[in-house]
Amino acid sequence: MTDQHEVAIVRRAGQDLSPDDGLSGLLAAYHLRTQDEKGEGVERVEELPERYREEVRDPRGAFGKDVVLLAVSGGTAVGCLVVTGPVAGRCEVKRLWTQPALRGRGVASALIGAALAQAGESGVSAVRLSVWQWRTGAIALYERLGFTVVESWDGRERLVCMERAL
Template sequence: MTSQEEIIVGRWDRGSVAQSRALSVLLGDYHRQTEAEKGAAVDVIGALPARYRLEVVDPGTAFADDVVLVAQQGDQPAGCVVITDAGDRQLEIKRLWTAPEFRGRRVASRLLAAVEAHAEVVGADSIRLSVWEWRVDAIGLYRKLGFIEASSWETRDGLICMTRAV
């Protein structure tokens, strides 16, 4: 890998063992970080709550009805995003993660641009997401990209709901 290689965003190849492993690593890092931020740090994937553990060990099942995009630089996974159909011509971002070593290199912005392109292809009118209130950098990025706070559809405390038109 060289620093000059472009970061490419593409649809997760569910048949690729290498891409599936890379996605599992990204999701595992995302969930371990999130649990630590919630004050419930876990060292191993097996200690994650069952629904999160399934995403890591079997993303094909966990995201069977979703679109998963992966950002890569060469053969190095840089980030991922999971998009689900929320109904009423809305897409919802369920997971968005940039590997720490790729932060500051516009990976999240590229992933979000790919979500918008997908939304246009499928005829969605808007994109929504929820973000933990302590993730101020992410909230700042979402605002910069046109997301605004919306009435909450979440039942969990500490989540901010945001939306933007396509």
């Protein structure tokens, strides 16, 4: 998948996250890029909205009840994805991020595959996610992996809600 190292997907219970696992850096990159894409760009994590700053500062606290999947290459976290705990027969996929230099090499697909396996093990009947409409590459990936657009459960404009039955 990468020129130098294969990528392994590591599953961690949110409460088992450690400060040196690389998740904070991935979340910072994710949120900074998202703010920029929204036209609300900021330079530093400290300028992000509080809820996102808190995820970066304390991923263990933010995702303690969830499962975090890390894509690791050569001992370095290069991608992440959060799978929420089951609610009403569904899990939700959040914070899918792959370092830009590694995009197109199957890292995101591997993370989503691991998320679907995790969701299946938790006994849910469906996995859902939301994605900004300008992230057309991500939407195409989700569609290739069996997700379909559904009625929005989130009131934010320009957000596409998708779901896949298991």
